Amino acid sequence: MRCVQLYRWQIPMDAGVVLRERRLKTRDGLVVRLTEGEREGWGEISPLPGFSLETLEMAQHAAIDWLQAWRQGSALPLPALPSVAFGLSCALAELADELPQAADYRAAPLCTGDPDDLVLRLADMPGEKVAKVKVGLYEAVRDGMVVNLLLEAIPDLHLRLDANRAWTPLKAQQFARYVNPDYRSRIAFLEEPCKTRDDSRAFARETGIAIAWDESLRDADFAFVAEPGVKAVVIKPTLTGSLEKVKAQVAAAHQLGLTAVISSSIESSLGLTQLARIAAWLTPDTIPGLDTLNLMQAQLLRCWPGSELPCLDSTMLEPLL
Numbered sequence: 001m002r003c004v005q006l007y008r009w010q011i012p013m014d015a016g017v018v019l020r021e022r023r024l025k026t027r028d029g030l031v032v033r034l035t036e037g038e039r040e041g042w043g044e045i046s047p048l049p050g051f052s053l054e055t056l057e058m059a060q061h062a063a064i065d066w067l068q069a070w071r072q073g074s075a076l077p078l079p080a081l082p083s084v085a086f087g088l089s090c091a092l093a094e095l096a097d098e099l100p101q102a103a104d105y106r107a108a109p110l111c112t113g114d115p116d117d118l119v120l121r122l123a124d125m126p127g128e129k130v131a132k133v134k135v136g137l138y139e140a141v142r143d144g145m146v147v148n149l150l151l152e153a154i155p156d157l158h159l160r161l162d163a164n165r166a167w168t169p170l171k172a173q174q175f176a177r178y179v180n181p182d183y184r185s186r187i188a189f190l191e192e193p194c195k196t197r198d199d200s201r202a203f204a205r206e207t208g209i210a211i212a213w214d215e216s217l218r219d220a221d222f223a224f225v226a227e228p229g230v231k232a233v234v235i236k237p238t239l240t241g242s243l244e245k246v247k248a249q250v251a252a253a254h255q256l257g258l259t260a261v262i263s264s265s266i267e268s269s270l271g272l273t274q275l276a277r278i279a280a281w282l283t284p285d286t287i288p289g290l291d292t293l294n295l296m297q298a299q300l301l302r303c304w305p306g307s308e309l310p311c312l313d314s315t316m317l318e319p320l321l
């Protein structure tokens, strides 16, 4: 016998989380539970405002249609909406015991503001030290100074930087000029420095700073190709689609010698712990980009090891079916 449940949830965000110039006050999403006999599988469906093309309402409708058919025993293809395909495919994978339990709970600490704060957090990070710094929010010169400061303070640190396409070629050059040339090789990559892919490619060529694609993966004309200066691709499964599609993208990246970084779309702790398992499974040699739990004020259903945030259980969720 098959049973399904879909829950809607809302978690307040930490004050001041700004995404694409809008403040995200709450994170809203769905979780799905599939049961068949003794087995169950969970998945999270949380389109990210400003990033996902689908709204939560669209996702909810598509999920309900699919779940009702699945409960009747039909084998419908997964919906096309990426967040829905991702959440349902995770639930199916758990049900079939295809998503390994082992997880990579290392997360590259994310710095959006105070670099001193990051230095403290890195001091007690065991093993490979990798952190991620958002750049392009302030003056390019300030970004360059922050990068120098961090790389100077922590000699075994490698940085991932993310400009989210903020820079003109001139701003990007200003940034690069400020970074001590001896430190450039410790910039693991800089995600999407410029507004266009061609400008970003030129930046990599002219500065010797490796770049990574993130937003570009969602461009209609994006293709996985090896290019000089391109080091990595950032894969956000909630924005990508089914686990099958995520696996195919990771394989395409690895085939070309690119680093594939499994990364957060600000899922709840349920989705983030699944992403940590996906990362341990598909990208075991790469620290995933999952340090977003602390942007939220609570966890959901499954806890992230070591997190002190309260964890909501299923009695706190609103069942929709």
Ligand SMILES: O=C(O)CCC(=O)c1ccccc1C(=O)O
Binding pocket: 051, 108, 110, 132, 162, 164, 214, 234, 263, 264, 265, 266, 288, 289, 290, 291, 292
């Ligand atoms: O990649 C990470 O380490 C954290 C996730 C992150 O930066 C992010 C999270 C949600 C939306 C966009 C982004 C981004 O990469 O810009």
Ligand SMILES: [Mg+2]
Binding pocket: 162, 164, 191, 214, 215, 234
């Ligand atoms: Mg990015």
